[in-house]
Amino acid sequence: MTTPAPVFDRQEQLQKVEAGLLxxxxxFAVYDLKGGGAGFLGITSKRLIVFDRTYLIDRQAMVSIPYNRIVTVAAEDHPNPLAGRGFFSSSKLLLLLHGEKHYEFEFRGADKALHAHNLILWHMLHEPGGH
Structure with missing residues (x-):
């Protein structure tokens, strides 16, 4: 069985995630994020890899989030004049981790937010001892 090629927004972001693989x-995917200091999110078979500037002011940090640390993945309900209301008409996802830490990600499109949500949820549910 062959593994499908990863989905990604920018080649250089994919290469950074590739360099940090175990x-x-x-x-599975590397998505560029919107917002101040936003970086990008890598979704792998073992964890989420977040590159952002929220931890260090003048440098980007790589943060690994194993799936077993994620308590909740949530899609924001956002009215869209063209698509109506719906949980996947928004480009935002929220992750709640053990210990009340949370991350909010804004993707460059609702389709990317939906894909990320589904990948993360699948891994949460299929982790050994998953939720």
Whole structure:
């Protein structure tokens, strides 16, 4: 069985995620994020990899979030004049981690937010001892 090629927005972001992979880890998607200091999100077979400036003021940090640390993945309900209301008419996702830490991601399109949500949820539910 072959693994599909990863979905990504920018080649250089994909290369950064590739450089940080563990043995046997696969990339499913790398999405560019919107907002001040926003970086990008890598979704792999073992974890989420977040590159952003929220941890260090003048440098980007790579933050790894194993799926078993994620308590909730939520899609924002946002009215869209063209598509109406709906949980996947928004480009925002919220992750709640153990210990009340949370992340909000704004993607460059509702389709990317939906894909990220579904990948993350699938991994949360299929982790050994998953939620």
């Amino acid at each position: 043995d046997g880890e696969q990339i």
